[in-house]
Amino acid sequence: MSETAHQSPHHIDVKEFHPRAQAAIHNPKIRQNFRKAMDGLMSKRKSAFEGWDLETLRDLGANIRLRALANLPDLLEQLEEKLTENGIKVHWALDSDEACRIVRDICVARDAKSVIKGKSMVSEEMELNHYLEGQGIEALESDLGEYIVQLAGETPSHIIMPAIHKNTGEISELMHEKTGTDLSHDVEYLTAAARQQLREKFMNADVGVSGVNFAVAETGTLCLVENEGNGRMTTTVPPCHIAVTGIEKVVPNLEDVTALMALLTRSATGQHITTYFNMISGPRKADEMDGPEEVHLVLVDNGRSSIYQDDELLDTLRCIRCGACMNHCPVYTRVGGHTYGTTYPGPIGKILMPHLIGLDEGRHLPTASSLCGACGEVCPVKIPIPDLLVRLRQESVDGDKLHPARVTGHGAKRGAMEAMIWKGWSWMHAHPGAYRFGTNMAARFRMLQPGQIGGWTQYRTAPKLAPKTLHEKLKERGQ
């Protein structure tokens, strides 16, 4: 494993959430760019569901995902069988490293030097670009947002709109500096320039890599949702197409896709549908004129089968990656996606990432929430995100005796001092004599009470003890 295990190119310390959040809050550009975009996305989503029985549709979405998860192992086998029948080669990867190696081996077998990529969050999870580059294979993002982010040497800050943290001016300067386009605020011009730059790349790429939105077991079909057409280019022009997906993306029937699509695009960007809904069921046939000669699917586990073991956490796997929870999150809107330091930011990231990286690393994620409930309310497949946040918070401080060791690093936030205080507290409450003595003493010596109490007084004033205890007051009233 060590031969190919690779390190994050960004060296972001996930634990440093707070300083990054502080910096983001004090950065007016970040706040403006996100606020503007998220406000727009929220109102678009709302109007896209007008005239729909949204609650019933969400129930259907949740049930479709649950049904798929209930039959997950069988469905994966059925999917593999159908895809194989259709001429698509299926690979299984336990973790990111194995998934990267599989992609590399396919590239090496074809003597491929350049890879063009459609948008795929699983490949971000795998840090595939970085890995391939280390192997001497060029990997270029073709989704405009991803292309911009890649030019900047950054990671996506949103799962649907990767470059949402940048405004037109910043993008113009970046493109000017990296690709030599003129400085311009004309979005049409910038887009046309990127089109020109990428067309050459599509024609010359040896391999196309894409993600998958839904994999249909019934027919062996890989569904891809996109607006730009870069996904179609990626999966059609190069002689070899490799799709990568998490194992949870499988659904039993094509019919399921109709409902999930209706929820996905409306929740994500408020569109009734995206420009292209691409359904791939095989490589080029002998009599066909275009399409890849070879199609592969890499099924990536990377911690998903462990989430699958727990009845509550399992709900995380329902996610269809629409990003609506981010768009509606008051914390995400203020600090932006990069603050989280994780592949998936925002509410879904906060419940998904602790499984992938453990609670030691991701200890602040479950607390980076106001628990206002907006994420749970908009989620098209009804993932109870706030409940899961509370569950993970609990695991991060008490070592969770009810669900032993489901998420690694549980108890990571439990301090020795805090543990001692709580222990003393519960002992006192179980011993009335000690309790009376304690509260009396505390009331007497209230002047000595500290003005700073850890995190509590960071944003609040410290509560003051009353000069008399409740017991004393009641006694005075003669009751």
Added chain:
Amino acid sequence: MSSRETILQRLRNRSGGELTAPECDFSVLKRPDWSTAERVDLFEKTIESVHGEVHRCTEDNWIDRLSELLTTRGARNLLVPKEHEIGLKLRSEVERDDLPSLLIYDEPIESWQTALFNDVDASITSTRGGIAETGSLILWPTADEPRLMSLVPPIHVAVLFAREIYTTFHEAMLDQNWGAGMPTNALLVSGPSKTADIEQTLAYGVHGPKELIVLIIE
């Protein structure tokens, strides 16, 4: 043990025990029965809202309309299917001098990729129907109408019969029985290629066609 076996075994020996699959009731996707005229109207409205262009024609006048549309755009050539009646009909009118020169996609892409990407101005394809609710065209590329025909040229013209417009995706899929088997590639196309990746500003034709013209034959 292979990764495949490890993953499947972990999923099968789930510590939480067996999961029950809930019933899925799709009736929320159903719409009332609409007339063809209503469906055409809704289709036109939805596809126009995403920058698609609709022209209502008849069997007799669609070629005239096509010729006008391509002339105003200064298209020098048009990629047509070789065997589909759309292509046959257009090619039988070669005498007309108001049509651009007609090209056929009858060679594997490798032999003419550069020309397709750089020199073809427009293409015309058939459709397998449309979807009114979302303003979508159903395309099943074939050997006669390959995948890149509807993607690479800057103008894509699609021919859609009014009687083949469904109300919803759900209805179209069940009626055409897609579950019985899918082609290598099938598509829903709803408007020209677009992006909003630069500060939410819409721009068209980012990788695919800049213009999508639908000729509805009534």
